[in-house]
Amino acid sequence: MSAAPVAPERPAWWVRLDWYHPEWTLGVVTVLAWAILVLAHGATSSGVVPVDGMPAMPGMDHGDAAASTAPTVSAWATGVGLWLVMAAAMMLPSLRTAMRTTSLTSRWNRRHRAAWLLAAGYLTVWAIPGLAVVTVLSVVPWTPPVWVTGVLLLVAAAWVATPVRRDSLAACHRTRRVPGQGRRADAACAREGVRLGLACVGTCWLIMLAATLATHDVLLMAVLTVVVVAEKVVEDRRRRLPAWTAGTLVVLAFGVFFL
């Protein structure tokens, strides 16, 4: 009698996670980004930055309140850095489908590299409006009143109804297969990231601007992140309802006005 065939051993769960969900690294980065945001927020309310009802901007002077309002290079750099952390926390999770798709359809030894080159291209695009906003706010000594955020959220809700916004969101959902090897593959991944970044700016610029001007309102950022990620990760178009997105933004706007 021959021996019964031995079933191949099932690999450990973490091996299978990496096999089927190579985008797990995105989860780690997202958690880190949120941890930094929450810590920055905690530092703010504990008085590192003077607070008079309105927390400070990332681009604003984080030094002593008595110091001059003149921008310092380090404050500016901190502002840009914090802005990128905010973009990573709020926007990067929405890149999940694109990163996973690119990983699974790349050569095995390039799967993480391909996904993170994509993410780098994407964040580079988001860095440009970030630089602009942080620079302006570090030069102009202006603390935006709360109603500005509320108005921006209302405008963002209206933006949801525009064809430009609809087409940008569709472009956020598209992926392309990239070349297999070498510089050509690296460049294609970065280019895809840039394309997705541009589509994402077209979709979310008002939401990000609102979140920026309400910096350190971590709760608002968290809710906006859920809205953005839901729109971009849900594949079933029947469950991607512009009315819900716009409605949530309106509710948030009223929350900002009256709470």
Add this chain to the structure above:
Amino acid sequence: MTIVRREVWSLENEQAWHPILHAYALAVQEMRARPAHDPTSWRYQAAVHATTDRPDKFRNQCQHNSWFFLSWHRAYLHYFELIVRDIVKKLPDGEVDDETREGWALPYWGYDRGDAQRVLPPSFRQPTLRDGVTPNPLRIAQRDAGINAGTTRLTVGDASSVAALAETVFTSPPDGASTAFGGAKTPPNHFRESQLAVPGTLEIVPHGQVHNRVGPFMRSFDTAPLDPIFWLHHANIDNIWTRWGGPDPTDTAWLDQTFDFHDANGTPTTSTAEEVRETTSLGYLYDDAGPVPGPLEADMSPHERDVPDRPAELIGETADDITLAGNATRAAVAVGTPSGPLSTAEEAAPTRVYLTVDDVRGPVAPSITYNVYLHAPDQDPTTEDDFFVGPINFFGVEQTARADTDHGGLRFAFDITDLYQRLRDAGRWGDEMTVSFLPVEAETVPPDQRDDIGADQAEVAEAATEDLASAPVDVGRVGVYVQ
């Protein structure tokens, strides 16, 4: 009462203008006369498939590139059949007999049954109804000239259900490469929202091939159901599902997903895969009752390989976009060795090998299709058919030119395990392979087999067909995956 859907050519061979087809023609005429907002009208029924005009939960709902492809279309056909039967019941006495009234069922176009069946049936080519005067509602001008004249027909490759019936599993994980009978496991997927999904083998051939071959209306999502042959084509796809021997999914995600339709009274109703899994629960059967090996199934060899529990891994791909514009086109495929799960698996050789054709884009579908081949650079697919991978078609490609769809382009996947093993055994599998695309036109019907029905009507459409034949399309990448 259970009604029986019959093969259309068997009706045609019984008599010209068989009562079932005559009744269908009159019902189409009636539906065309109904206003577009009426859910039982011709235009509304087409909009249920796809439309840009006020899409809602009923309209623009067709399911493709997904495991819902078969179940959604079965329900779609069922409600369409109810609407037609309701009209047939009310037709005047001179037009329809009682037997047809009571038992009218949607016929199916059994093109995978033999050479004669690959021709568009006469009732869809006749210029007039049986009175010789009334224009025939089943004939539309928006078809390729030869098809409408009965001088060309589907190719064997278009019509073949062999590859589909050889699939052992209904669904595959959406991993960008692995093939299955019914499509990848996705959420409801209208066009190509699911970025890793590839269509089921049945959806590629014969389904997409036949769409591409018949004509401009059949090649596009929004207009396909406006061609009366659409419904008989999909009835055959539905019939092939009943002939497939494998098990349907048991996942609740598949069974319980609801889709919205209207019944014959225009009343909203919903449908799930659970409710349509058995055709008898919808009240119909096919005249062939189960698996029947036709002439094309003669050399069918089911894959007995299991699908291994590890992801498919890309080992080869083309470097640049490939433009297909009507000529034979070749591209180099750089091939490496696996470095993922397969490289550490007990067995050295892959259990399955796939070839994908990804990101196919273009503003309009050409009337020709392409056959895909994989071979060593010095080998020639035109002299040997051993390198055949599968056919690609362009049904729905016009959606890729729209800014508001989620597509990444059309995607195709083929199981090439046998081809891979043959090339390996012959020592011809190397680090550079060649993928070839050869254009395929409709097959010319030998003159002695033609019936001349509708032949004199064809000249006008000829010029338009020529223009479209080689409309260019771009292929983003060809990939080779091992699992």
